Amino acid sequence: MKILDLVKNCARIGISGHENPDGDCVGSCCGLALFLRKALPSAQVDVFLESFPEALMRNIPGAESILFSIPADAKKYDAFIVLDSMPDRIGEAARLYEEAALKINIDHHKTNPGCGDAFYVDEDASSACELVLEVIDDSLVNRDIAQALYVGIVTDTGVFQYSNTKESTMRTAGRLMSYGFDHTAVIREVFFERTFLQGRMLGLSLVRSELLMDGKCIFCVLDGETIAEYGASRKDLDRISSQLLLTEGVDCAVFLHETDPGIWRGSFRSSNIVDVARTASLFKGGGHTRAAGCTIRSEIGEAVKILKEDIKAQLLAAGIE
Ligand SMILES: [Mn+2]
Structure with missing residues (x-):
């Protein structure tokens, strides 16, 4: 063209x-x-x-x-x-x-x-x-x-x-x-470069994250109340998933945060195995194999379960875990 x-x-x-x-x-x-x-x-x-x-x-x-x-x-x-x-x-x-x-x-x-x-x-x-x-x-x-x-x-x-x-x-x-x-x-x-508040939100996300699937997946969920407590908004939560992915041994990083009551933004990164575009597509999201995102409007506990199951299935299919 x-x-x-x-x-x-x-x-x-x-x-x-x-x-x-x-x-x-x-x-x-x-x-x-x-x-x-x-x-x-x-x-x-x-x-x-x-x-x-x-x-x-x-x-x-x-x-x-x-x-x-x-x-x-x-x-x-x-x-x-x-x-x-x-x-x-x-x-x-x-x-x-x-x-x-x-x-x-x-x-x-x-x-x-x-x-x-x-x-x-x-x-x-x-x-x-x-x-x-x-x-x-x-x-x-x-x-x-x-x-x-x-x-x-x-x-x-x-x-x-x-x-x-x-x-x-x-x-x-x-x-x-x-x-x-x-x-x-x-x-x-x-x-x-990041703003002071972006740095604080990154720190908070690292503290709040959990390691799953024998250390292959890192997962962090921040609700709207917590985000408001720090006076943060979406722009203060950029690139957190990429930072989570830098954890040793991790193949897939998930960062979920509540943008409006009951509405969540999902951000996914992976390094080698998990196709996160597929994971994001479970909630009508999209992106690339190694970086993708979606908006979640369903009940968050249920959504977390679905995301974890998909990531686990992909790791298992690759012979990992
Ligand atoms: Mn682009």
Whole structure:
């Protein structure tokens, strides 16, 4: 796919990505928007996203022009592009996608079958940003576009740590670095830095977690009351599952937290064996083999039982335990 072949005659182009946007989501949306504004100077290119951490705002060029709400009288778009997600996970922007004359979807989630009039889904890609770099024209890439896309690759590979990091990913990242942005600041601020409250919530989660299945699974459940006690909200609970997974001997990490009374967010990570996309799909969630998530609306005790049974079955099937 070359994106300009599809949208070169469009006067109004909308872009969005998934709810609770991460570095790959924001980076891919901004990288693509910066490119389209450069390639099609007379076109209007708008990006719609939910709010996201300040560190992404500072480190992703173009993020300052993102729209966080949809005007009631929003005109129809000639093309609407959904990145890093299926169109049903983009919140209110789904309406703009549905109304658009041309619907385009670019994603790297293996649970996405491909949506819209034109789609490019490659589950082997490290990130949506890597796919955006493939569909835009090399000759127009500049430092800002390179930095936006680099943030997404860094985020989704866990700074080149996860198994989705390939030789080609490193080459792509190297190519982006050659544009000369401050890559050390990007990695520190986007990936490693956390707020004081995020650190406290991580500490609390580690204390509250339990080891199961002969130490192969780590499990933590934080209810809404506990979260409120610390004055924390969803953004203060980012990346906890990845930290739990760093426990020696653990293959699968589960972090469940109550976002609203009776509604829970499940975040899953694994290192080698458990396919957590399968686990998340038990509650209509999705993601990747090694990183996935879901929303749980059923009784939590029962849900915990179902999750544990699935993980245990997968470990047993692999001859572990
Ligand atoms: Mn992604």
